[in-house]
Amino acid sequence: MILQEDIAKIFDATQIVDVISAFVPLKKRGTNYIGCCPFHNEKTPSFVVSPSKGIFKCFGCGEAGNAAHFLMKHEHYSYPEALHYLANKYGISIQERELTEKDKLEQGKKEELFNINEFARKYFSNILLNDEQGKAIGLSYFKERDLSDETIEKWNLGYSKEGWQDFYLHAKKNGYDDEILKLSGLTIEKENSKEMYDRFRGRVIFPIYNIGGRTLGFTARILSSSGKTKAKYVNSPESDIFSKGKVLFGLNFAKNAILKEDLCYLVEGNMDAITLSQNSVENVVATSGTALTLDQINLIKRYTKNVTILYDGDSAGIKAAFRAVDLFVEGGLNVNIVLFPDGEDPDSYCRKLPQEEFKSYIKDKAENFILFKTHLLLEDAKDDPFKRSNLIKEILNTISLIADQIERAAYIQQCSSILNMKEEILNNALTKVLRERLLSKKKLEKTQESSLDSEEKQEYIPEISPKKSQKQILKDNFPDEQQERSIISLLLNYGDKETTQKVIQDDNTEKEEVFLVCSFLIGDILSDDIVFDNPLYQKVFDIYKEYILEKQTLPNLSVFTANEDEEIQNLSASLLMSNYKISDLWGEKWKISVPLPQNSNTINQNVKESLLSLKLNKLERKIYEINEKIKQEDNYEDQLILLAQIKTFKAIKKIISSELKRIITK
Ligand SMILES: [Zn+2]
Structure with a gap:
């Protein structure tokens, strides 16, 4: 929480030309400065900075704003982060809102959780590299998967021993108390005997990091065949610092590559991400085997709007991809999809092919998701009229999630040719889907917030017409x-x-x-x-x-x-x-x-x-x-x-x- 008066001080002190020229070369032109826009590709400069007004505007792509906005857009800062950056640069001291006792306690607890996780990460890594059991089971597993020493070190992979209290005793010896060990989920208390035992036993360990690279928790995979009754993967439980649906495995390593390539590859398994990254496909993150969430999509959106999903070619993989695709479309991202030959996953296929061949495979095979979905369903439906009508419903459902009307129209056009159906018919059906969604949404809102003014809830139902320009839409x-x-x-x-x-x-x-x-x-x-x-x-x-x-x-x-x-x-x-x-x-x-x-x-x-x-x-x-x-x-x-x-x-x-x-x- 930064006080309003401090924000004013920050903007008074900020020299926008100074801020932006740290990232973009600028030249003086009249009273303004001009350069090549960092937000779109251009050779002739149309990016103008006005020092007197404290703002910038690109006449090519329309991006415009103040110094903080520039930092948010260019450096992917949050608004408070951008303000802190500026305050720092201009020596403005910020009075943060007084922390209450409760705030301090909570902050202290979070810090303790980070500490114990860092401690555990080092412990597991040490076991993998130096302990006899760790080397024989854990390290040899990673080596079988062709991981190099550098990769193992970079991701800080580890191993947890098979005993019940190996980690617990080590942590106690180093001064960690039961309370924080329980809170982190690294150890679990037996209900009756109050005895403590380790959550991760006989498993290889993948640390999970936040964007800044701090350890939030772990995912652990079982290796021994005797563990058939046990879960293949065990995760750290949800805590004040870790929420499974809010992180993406590998994002801390991948973020710069994602920015550079303006593309994010999404895989399911941790090993997929690690193997691809080792083979110079660094812009890759994994959902860690959990179902994709909106929070995760928003994380990706901070870096790029383009996603290519790399999923297994089996039916479970296709099903997962279908689900992910709808979420992405709703989130306003451009999605392509690559399926691997049956029986292969990104990890195995990446190790099978030479590096360059794999890279061109995922580039060439990337198919636009709606067309992918249409082709696949069409293959299944063939000439069965009942199946065909279901297929059309399914596709229109996905298209209806696209927020941009012009984009929707373009997809309708493409689908009309694939399905050999008149555009007009598809358009009418799409309008129906949109209306139905709006109605059910309104009904839901009515029951949820009946007190809210209904006028506020009025929403514009767009007419579907591919020929309308953005200007026309605004005018409507x-x-x-x-x-x-x-x-x-x-x-x-x-x-x-x-x-x-x-x-x-x-x-x-x-x-x-x-x-x-x-x-x-x-x-x-x-x-x-x-x-x-x-x-x-x-x-x-x-x-x-x-x-x-x-x-x-x-x-x-x-x-x-x-x-x-x-x-x-x-x-x-x-x-x-x-x-x-x-x-x-x-x-x-x-x-x-x-x-x-x-x-x-x-x-x-x-x-x-x-x-x-x-x-x-x-x-x-x-x-x-x-x-x-x-x-x-x-x-x-x-x-x-x-x-x-x-x-x-x-x-x-x-x-x-x-x-x-x-x-x-x-
Ligand atoms: Zn621009």
């Missing part, structure tokens, strides 16, 4: 998008400038008066009760309004560019940079010019024009809505009232239109 959602955006842009860019506007006085005569742009815009919009369609714009408007009306001061731009709401950060950074244009004036030389209003005349005109266009749009919609109402109204008198309303609105519309025309043609 927020019909006055463009007009609203220009108002917010004026507020942020010129809110503190002066503007001369005509006002009508009490005696109906016109008079010119000088206002601040922000006061004029906000006053005018409030007096007409205008509400923004796009809730994000409304939020920015409300923040600005609060400063002007309640705090009676102009907001610092960092109120928006360093807002805790990331959407506001992005929007404001984007709008504040939008009046810069990059053009190549002299061949190779890239220059930034400022084409938007600079003098008071253009500001005056822009303010008027934006307000009038917004009002005109809102009026047109109002008139349309009333017209629709009239069609449904049976009562003649009510119809007349509505008609009268339309008449009034049309009269206002006429005045606004002619005023707007006058301004534009002036």
